[in-house]
Amino acid sequence: MKVLPLDKLREALNIMANDAEVYVPMLRDDISGYFQWADNPADELALDLLNTYLSPKNVVIPQTEPMYKFKTSKQDVEITEVQVREGARIIFGIKACDLKALENLDMAFLTMGFEDEYYKARRQDLTIIAQACYKPGPACFCEGMGADRINPAADVLIHELENQDYAWEAKTSRGEELTAKIAALMEERDVTLPQAEPQSRKVDMTGVSEKLAEMFEHPVWDDLSSRCMNCGICTYVCPSCYCFDIQVSNRGEAGNRFRCWDSCMYREYTMMAGGHNPRDYKKERYRNRFLHKLQFFNERYGANLCTGCGRCVILCPNGVNIIEVIEKVKEVKLDA
Amino acid sequence: MHDHNHECSCKDHGQTNPLVPTMVKVQKIVDETSDVKTFYVVGENGIPFKVMPGQLAMVSHVAIGEGMFSVSWQDDDHLQFAIKRVGLLTDALHEIEVGQTLGVRGPYGNGFPVEECKGKDMLFIGGGIGLAPLRSFIKYCFKHREDYGKIQIIYGARSYDDLCFKRELFEEWPQVPNCEVYTTIDNAEDQWAGNVGFCPAYLEEINPSPQGRIAVTCGPPIMIKFVLQALEKMGYTDEQVITTLEMRMKCGIGKCGRCNIGSEYICLDGPVFNLAQLKKLPPEW
Amino acid sequence: MNDFTNKAREIAKRLLADGTVSVVLGWEKGDEPYASAPTAITELAEVDRLIIDEYCIHEIAALLTDYRDGTDKVAIFAKGCDVRGIIRMIQDRVIPRERLHIIGINCPGMKDPNEYARAASGFGKAPAAEIAAKCQVCQNPNPFIYDEIIGDLQKVEPSNERFASVEEIEKMTPDERYNFFAQELSKCIRCYACRNACVACNCRTCIFDESKPQWVGRSTDTVNNMLYHIIRATHVAGRCVECGECERVCPVGIPLMLLNRKLVKDVDELFGPYQAGLSLEDDAIPPLSRYRVDDPDEFM
Numbered sequence: 001m002k003v004l005p006l007d008k009l010r011e012a013l014n015i016m017a018n019d020a021e022v023y024v025p026m027l028r029d030d031i032s033g034y035f036q037w038a039d040n041p042a043d044e045l046a047l048d049l050l051n052t053y054l055s056p057k058n059v060v061i062p063q064t065e066p067m068y069k070f071k072t073s074k075q076d077v078e079i080t081e082v083q084v085r086e087g088a089r090i091i092f093g094i095k096a097c098d099l100k101a102l103e104n105l106d107m108a109f110l111t112m113g114f115e116d117e118y119y120k121a122r123r124q125d126l127t128i129i130a131q132a133c134y135k136p137g138p139a140c141f142c143e144g145m146g147a148d149r150i151n152p153a154a155d156v157l158i159h160e161l162e163n164q165d166y167a168w169e170a171k172t173s174r175g176e177e178l179t180a181k182i183a184a185l186m187e188e189r190d191v192t193l194p195q196a197e198p199q200s201r202k203v204d205m206t207g208v209s210e211k212l213a214e215m216f217e218h219p220v221w222d223d224l225s226s227r228c229m230n231c232g233i234c235t236y237v238c239p240s241c242y243c244f245d246i247q248v249s250n251r252g253e254a255g256n257r258f259r260c261w262d263s264c265m266y267r268e269y270t271m272m273a274g275g276h277n278p279r280d281y282k283k284e285r286y287r288n289r290f291l292h293k294l295q296f297f298n299e300r301y302g303a304n305l306c307t308g309c310g311r312c313v314i315l316c317p318n319g320v321n322i323i324e325v326i327e328k329v330k331e332v333k334l335d336a
Numbered sequence: 337m338h339d340h341n342h343e344c345s346c347k348d349h350g351q352t353n354p355l356v357p358t359m360v361k362v363q364k365i366v367d368e369t370s371d372v373k374t375f376y377v378v379g380e381n382g383i384p385f386k387v388m389p390g391q392l393a394m395v396s397h398v399a400i401g402e403g404m405f406s407v408s409w410q411d412d413d414h415l416q417f418a419i420k421r422v423g424l425l426t427d428a429l430h431e432i433e434v435g436q437t438l439g440v441r442g443p444y445g446n447g448f449p450v451e452e453c454k455g456k457d458m459l460f461i462g463g464g465i466g467l468a469p470l471r472s473f474i475k476y477c478f479k480h481r482e483d484y485g486k487i488q489i490i491y492g493a494r495s496y497d498d499l500c501f502k503r504e505l506f507e508e509w510p511q512v513p514n515c516e517v518y519t520t521i522d523n524a525e526d527q528w529a530g531n532v533g534f535c536p537a538y539l540e541e542i543n544p545s546p547q548g549r550i551a552v553t554c555g556p557p558i559m560i561k562f563v564l565q566a567l568e569k570m571g572y573t574d575e576q577v578i579t580t581l582e583m584r585m586k587c588g589i590g591k592c593g594r595c596n597i598g599s600e601y602i603c604l605d606g607p608v609f610n611l612a613q614l615k616k617l618p619p620e621w
Numbered sequence: 622m623n624d625f626t627n628k629a630r631e632i633a634k635r636l637l638a639d640g641t642v643s644v645v646l647g648w649e650k651g652d653e654p655y656a657s658a659p660t661a662i663t664e665l666a667e668v669d670r671l672i673i674d675e676y677c678i679h680e681i682a683a684l685l686t687d688y689r690d691g692t693d694k695v696a697i698f699a700k701g702c703d704v705r706g707i708i709r710m711i712q713d714r715v716i717p718r719e720r721l722h723i724i725g726i727n728c729p730g731m732k733d734p735n736e737y738a739r740a741a742s743g744f745g746k747a748p749a750a751e752i753a754a755k756c757q758v759c760q761n762p763n764p765f766i767y768d769e770i771i772g773d774l775q776k777v778e779p780s781n782e783r784f785a786s787v788e789e790i791e792k793m794t795p796d797e798r799y800n801f802f803a804q805e806l807s808k809c810i811r812c813y814a815c816r817n818a819c820v821a822c823n824c825r826t827c828i829f830d831e832s833k834p835q836w837v838g839r840s841t842d843t844v845n846n847m848l849y850h851i852i853r854a855t856h857v858a859g860r861c862v863e864c865g866e867c868e869r870v871c872p873v874g875i876p877l878m879l880l881n882r883k884l885v886k887d888v889d890e891l892f893g894p895y896q897a898g899l900s901l902e903d904d905a906i907p908p909l910s911r912y913r914v915d916d917p918d919e920f921m
Contacts, residue, residue, distance in 0.1 A: 027745070027746065028808075029808070029874055030745045030746060030747045030874060031745070031808065031872075031873050031874055032744055032745055049743060049744055049745070049746075050742065050743030050744060051743070051744050052744060053739075053744050053745060053872065053873075054810075054873075063810065063841045064839075064840040064841045064842065067355060067356070068356055070398050070399075072398065072399050075432075075433070075435050075436045075437055076437050077359060077398045077399070077437040077438075077439070078359070079356065079357075079359070079398075079439075082353060082356055084353065108591060109591060112590055112604070113589065113590055113604055114354050114589035114590065114591070115354075116354075116355070116589070116591050117352065117353040117354070117355070118353075118355070135743075137741070137742050137743040137744070138653065138741050138742065139738070139741075139742055216598075216618040216619070217619070222663075223661075223663075223667075226659075226660055226661035226684075226687075227658045227659045227660050227661075227684075229683060229684070229814070229817040229818060230817055231812050231813050231814035231816075231817040231818070231870070232810075232811070232812040232813055232814070233812045233814050233870075233872050235812075236810050236811075236812050236872075237872060242591075242593070243592055243593030243594065244586070244587070244591070244592050244593070245586055245592070245839055246355070246402065246586045246587065246592070247401075247838065247839045247840065248398075248399065248400070248401055249838055249840065250399050255398065255399050257398075258840060259592075260839050260840055260841065261810075262586075262592070262593070262594070262839075263812070264593065264594070266813070266830065267830055268830040268832065269584075269594050270583065270584050270594050271584065271830075271832075272582070272583070272584045273403070273422045273423025273424070273425070273426065273833075274422040274423060276557070278583060278597075278620050278621065279620070282687065284620070288596075291598075291618075292593075292596070295599070296596060296598060296599035297599075298599075299598075299599035300599045310742070311744075313738070314738045314739060314742045314744060315735070315738075315739075315872050317679070317735055317814060317818060317866075317869070317870035318658055318659055318679060319651045319656050319657065319658025319659070319734065320658070321651055321652065321656070321658075323652065324651060324652060423832075423833055424832060424833040424834065424835075427833075
């Protein structure tokens, strides 16, 4: 099997970055995320981490993304530039959970009526180098959400070997092309792939979506939501939460319309001009988030909008835990 | 490091990108009430896009913001938007003058079931600015008068001043064959000789039979709630009752997330629902 | 702390059973040893979910905003820091003292469940501290306003570290200071966890949720991130009870207490001596919430 030695990794990333934006798991002040590779001394590679606190969704939906520029003068307005960002991108080391989340994003942005041009431009020339996940963590439950953590569908699949070198398998023609560019750094070796350790968190989603459809007005939501403080951490670190706001900024005659992540946890999200808010209370916002993930997205796209990455479980300051929510929902006895 | 980002400004992107508006000029502004104006907008080559009654469009005062409005009428060469002053964007829109460039994008949403209603008697019940979306259907019925039976319009507002489209209400629509217009205001006024009271009560008083009739209602949520109750009491089935829903919207294309009720997006699957469909949705409307 | 849990359940049962309160704010256990989480118990049958252990670090008084519109009485378990938070809520007219039944907990210092969750996660490399950093320098472990109390009085180790990091910042040149904060605040993802965890952030409608006008842009750039944090820090100046929750809950590790402590120090020096949330007496109203003829006015 082809092997990319660890000491050749930076060089490989540099070659890839010659003609693409390359996003790699990196650590900055103990905050890990998929940041763009620039081979700065400050870029601390974090491929040895299980995963990153910040999800890789910024590769296809940056938190703040310009949409178009315009110019105003007296009564006139002219759109001067539509800022669609095409171009080659590579995501290096993505795990099965986040890859499955990317499938969710594809469904949301590219199907059911309209295609989102901003998303499509960033997505269409994206090469995916996935890393097989042999050692899941205490918050991981991707298997319950249907992910194949050892063999996710990607252009290239890499396996971290015992000595931290990477076994390298090109899986698609796009993956072959990329592999050819760094072939000189690779070695051909007999390798033993690691043994997969079992995932301790078991989640069985059978019937959950259907049951939730009967539970909109169930009092369990009051209880579950009582600990939530309605911040946006869960939605912003989630690899599959994709809701956004459209905003404008002006400087003199020049203006810029942009979009930015938004959160269903925020009161303003559904606040209408005039003051009416259909989700005025935290229970309503909390409920909408979990129903969107576990019921509504299922009804619309046929998949859960949760892929078991565990980020919200790890990072919620008040202990809201989607695995517990699923268990509580299953425990609820509905009147026949 | 090289920057290989292709920052694209080709015309194509703007034209196929559903989030980028088309520029239109304001051709005419009509003061409907002290806080409602109708804006007539026209594109470079006439109408910017075709809409069906009840469909929505995103109107942007580009430097201020965008808002979703129902198109209150589409004429051969322009679109009309009746807009009530309620917030930041609508304040700004109310300040503009004829000749102002605005952006529009759309059309969005399903619109009224104009085909399914053919051959039926039509009952429209509107409150306040809620007449704006109904007006597109009412005028459509008038335009295709032979396709629809008797047309009854019940319309209420807080006061005489708050009644929109007065010339049409009092002069034009009553002249249309087989059409009755009933207006009501919440409290008595000196110059007002018509009905005083809320729409749902007036509706029950007029009591149009459900036989062969479709009821379409739009107005403030509290009015809709009581109109739906009244219609049920009068014997209308859930399939005979149609209304439109309102939620905050940003994208209009079912992506940004906020306008969902259950798994339905109001911008795509709505805003028009019959009562049978509504009853399947979570009670968040 | 096992007997804390038993006592807490006894007390909660009594208060719910005799109708003294309609809800009890406390903690319950999640599915990891470190996962303690705030909860609101309303049913007698659910009282046995309550626990008090060494991971109950959350400033539970922040949840009181959920009950501001009611008339029922609320029981709240409160560490020393929580009592300061409760005073904040009372002084800011979120909830009156009469609607609260405060069960004080003499607090030995807590572990940060988030730190433990992160340390166990494999998503970062930082270890978890045996006692959370903010608790190590705590000057108020013992509740001083309560209706009943659990645990033995804790000894307070006097600490003069309160303003040590502020003094470091004050020594910087303006450019250094700007660059330092620009770097730190550029990490902000605008999740508003710092605001929502804060007992002083109890406005019904927050300025950052206003859209008419919109005071601060929603884009995550240094300018708007700075505007957000500086406005927030200034708004809680004189009202911040130094619970450190903003910094603890921040998912990207911004040292927010530096900003807050600088303002605590300024208020103390200019209008003080003053510390927020230590007394319910009339003269303990935050200095920036009242006027005195001898207030400093050199800037005018």
